[in-house]
Amino acid sequence: MSVLPPSLRPRRLLVHLRQRLERADRVSLAAALVAVAAGALTFAVAVTVFSHHSANHDEGVYLTQAALLLDGQLAFHAGSLADAVHPWFFIEDGGRLYPKYNPVPAATFAVSMALFGEPRVTLAVVAAGNAALVYLLGSAAVGRRAGLAAAVLFAASPMAIATSSAFLPYAPTTLFNLVFAVAYLWSVRDESLRAAGVAGLAIGVAFFARPYTAVLFAAPFICHALWRVASATRRFGAESAASTTRALVDAGVRGLPDPVRRHGLTALFGTLFVGVTLAYNARMTGSPLVFPYQVFAPMDGPGFGERRILGHSVDYTLGLALESNGYALREIATRWFAAGPLGTLAALVGGAVALRGWRATGDPRGLLYDRAADDASGTPGFRRTATALLVGVAVSVVVGNLYFWGTHNALADLSDPTDGLASLFGPFYHFDLLVPLSVFGGLAVAAAARALSAARDRLVSRGASGTVARVAIAVVVASAVVVAGVAAVDAAADPIERNAAVDAKHEAAYAPFDETTFEDGLVFVPTPYGEWQNHPFQYLRNGPGLDGEVVYALDRDPVENFAVLDAYPDRTLYRYGYQGVWTADPETRVTPKLEPLDRRTGARVDAETTVGVPDRVARAQVRVDPRRGAPGGPDHVSYTVSDLGDSLAVDWVVTPEGVRLPGAAAAGDPEAGDPVPFDPEGDAVAVTVTLVDPAGATFTYRQEVTVRVTEGSEAGASGKRVEVVWPPERSTCRLVTACGTEGTYLPDEPDAHPEWVVFETAAEASD
Structure with missing residues (x-):
């Protein structure tokens, strides 16, 4: 017998879904199709264009946080290894590592990780949900056909496509903001307490996710709610013989004016999540009023004046804001909204239509609608409220972001x-x-469609055949669709191509990991941007317990590297490196290598390095x-070989x-021995062989071996032994003796070096 309640059993769900589909009209079905298409497009972009994640390294933060949440943790507990495994945008606190971001976006990714093992499912669901909610919001404000067109415009916007396809918080937060907006409007239109409660929960979750974003979105709704509560309270007091305060107290909750009850419920549930946010702050930072991002970078929040994060600072003035x-608004208007300038023009025309309709008839849907075919719900006054709130959101987002340097x-x-x-x-x-x-x-699109329908009717009334009228209108519509489609594709193509170039770079850089199956591996990764995990290599993330099939550690100082090795004594060791310089430029590629390592220990380690020598080397x-x-000896030794x-x-x-x-004496320089x-x-010892031609040009084979002295009673009277990490890091450099990753030696890539280059090294430990 099923343990699920009847309403949740699969057969009943399928029957219910089929019944809903049978009752749905063409507009509803089209809106559902748009939402599904938006989700499918987002998933496709996520698995292709962002297959190895994007250039925004916040993705690694949220995915790491999601993995922690799935494991029932809010932070890593790394102890003395915290610096070696410190992820980007995580705060170190006595061996504890916690993210600077609130956990709501990560929690949405964690849900699909738990259910499907694939966090990109969340991206698709969020994109589909946003498109559906824009349809519902547009339907409430300006009619269902306009809402359908709005959903298409939102889903086709390059910013929605790109941002929704990456593990970033903006689209999930907008999902909760849209749930709030739709539920709030429904609570006003239908006088629904249930919708009011949903609105409060949604905006509360949005606040927990991104407080400033939620406040900006909710600001016009809050103002509207306060105005309605104040108006209802005044009317209630005027109708009561007692004072307003006494009348409200005597009325009790059920006797309060409906706006007070509804908006009060919204405020109550929203405030509950404000409390949750403050409790999270207290848990993570020790103070309810200090957000984690403030601990990471106290000058990174809203405000003017000096703004600073890590080593980057700006004097953020109103003029700079x-x-x-x-510039950002111009970019949105010309590049990042659907169809670029054409879509922005449509939005402006739609605003003009709403304003004209408001002034002429009191209905912002405009004068071009056929009232006999009315597809909007609510009264004209409700639609005026809805459109005014949307304008308020636009103003609030634009003005509010002036105050933030992000x-x-x-x-x-x-x-x-x-x-x-x-x-x-x-x-x-x-x-x-x-x-x-x-x-x-x-x-604007819906108004244009109505205008075309009216034009067809006029053609018929003037004597044109119905077929001719339909063909003429079809030509106009087809032309408009082609122009809009080309504009939309053109607007979206450029950012998709740029992100695809970044992904191609990442795919090449991570190829050794895609080709390797790890079993208890420990990989040392380089630090091109400083000592941060997942910055830039966010594809290489540690699991919550720092004990998965592979653990990633920063390749740092030899003493610190040996501490990591001691903490993981039985793991298979690797060093990740690359030839080239890692930059944000997608055209600047690196050639990677994943090199197996081992630890060799003995009373001595005898090594031999063989290098290739070209002609004309003096x-x-x-x-x-x-x-x-x-102390206790020379800081370096060298000798010269002339017979090559x-x-x-x-x-x-x-x-x-x-x-x-040992070869120094044979070369005639016994002191070099x-x-x-x-x-x-712990130290890194460089052993270099520099070839010099008659003109003085040089070519250097450089190897750096990580070494330390250990204790072992079997190794002589002193018990001292030496431990080396083998093989050394090898590089080949022209004209200089050290050239970093630009000269990384790639033994499996013969085309990466001149054909005469040979760089072989071997070592044997003995007691």
Whole structure:
């Protein structure tokens, strides 16, 4: 027997769904189709264009947070390894690592991770939900046909497509904002307490997700609610013999005026989630009034003056705010709304239609509607309220974002529309602005459709045949659809292509990981942007317990790396590296390698390095140079070899006393055979072979081996042993002796080096 209640049993659900579909009209079915298409498009973009995530490294933050939530945690508990596994935008607090973002967006991703094992399902559901809610909102404000067109415009907007397809918080927060807006309007139209409660819950969740975004969206609704409550209270007091306060107290909850009860319920549920937000703050930061983002960067919030995050700071003035946000609005109007300038023009026309209708008839749907075919619900007064609130949302989002420097940061170079995160996702802090633009644009489309219908009727009334009239109108409609479609595709193509280029770069960089199956692996990853996990390599994320099939650790100082190795003594070791320089430019690619490592320990480690030598090399200089070094010997030694063939073999020995070059004596420089001491706690020792041609040009083979001294009673009287991480990091450099990742040696990529380059190294530990 099923444990599910009857209303939730699959057979009953299917019957109920079939009955609803049978009752649905063409507009409702079309709206459902638009929502499904929006979800499918979002999922397709997410798995193709963002297959290895985007250039916005917030994605890694939210996905890591989602994994933590699934594991029942709000933070990593890394202890002494916190610095080695510190994710981007996480705060370190005594070994605890917690994200600077609130958990609601991550929780939405966690749901589909738990149910389907694929967080992109959430992206599709959110996109479909937003399109459906824009339809409902537009239907309530300006009619169902206009709502349908609004849903299409919203779903086709490049900013909605790009932003909804990545693991970012803006589309999920808008989903809750839209639920609030629709439920609020329904509560006003239908005098529904249930809808009022849903509105409060939705805006409360939105506040928990992104407080400032929710406040900006809700501000006009709050003003409207306060006005209605004040008006109802005044009327109630005027109709009562007692004072207004006494009358309200005596009435009790059930006797209160309906607006007071409804908006009070909305406020109550919304305030409950404000309390949840403050409780979360207290749990994470120790103070209910301090948000995690403030702990991470106290000067990163709303406000003017000095704004700062990490090493980046700006004197954010009103003038700079106006310049940045003005540029952002132009970008939305010309690039990021559906069909670019054509879609923006439609929104302006829709606004004019609403204003004209409001003035002429009191109904913002305008004069072009046939009242006999009315498709809108509610009274004209209700629709005036709905459209006024949408205008209020537009004003609130635009004005409110002046006070926040985030848009300025996202735009980067204001003179270059292809620079900054806004070039990939649009001015995403203005994401909610798509809602009023879409609704008014939808009104323009619906008004145009009505005008075409009226034009067809006029043609018929003037003697044209019905067929001719229909063909003429069809030609006009087809032309408009083609123009709008081309404009929409053109607007969306550019950001999709830029994001696809980023993904192609990521796919190439992460290829070794896609080709490797890890079993208890430990991978050291480089730090091109500083000591942060997932910045930039957000595809390489640790699990909640830091104990999954693979653990990622930052490749840092030798002492710190040995601490990680000691914490994971039985794992298979790897080092991730690449040849090239990692930048944000998608055209600048790197060639990756995932190199297996092992730890070799003994009283001594004998190593041999063999390098290739081209023609016309006059001499070679061999040098040992520790990064830190230690007292008790030379800080480096070197010797020169003049008799060269097509290769050169260099022997070197690592002992607890230091690194020695046995070949120095054979080269006629016995002092170069002295051991060079290194820091016994951990050091990186560079062994270089520099080839010099007669003109003085050089080519250097460089290898850096991580070493330390350990204790072991079986290794001689002192019990000292040496441990090395093998193989060393190898690079080949022209004209300089150190060139970083630009010269990374790729043994499996022969085309990455001159054909004469050989760089082989071997080592054996012994007691």
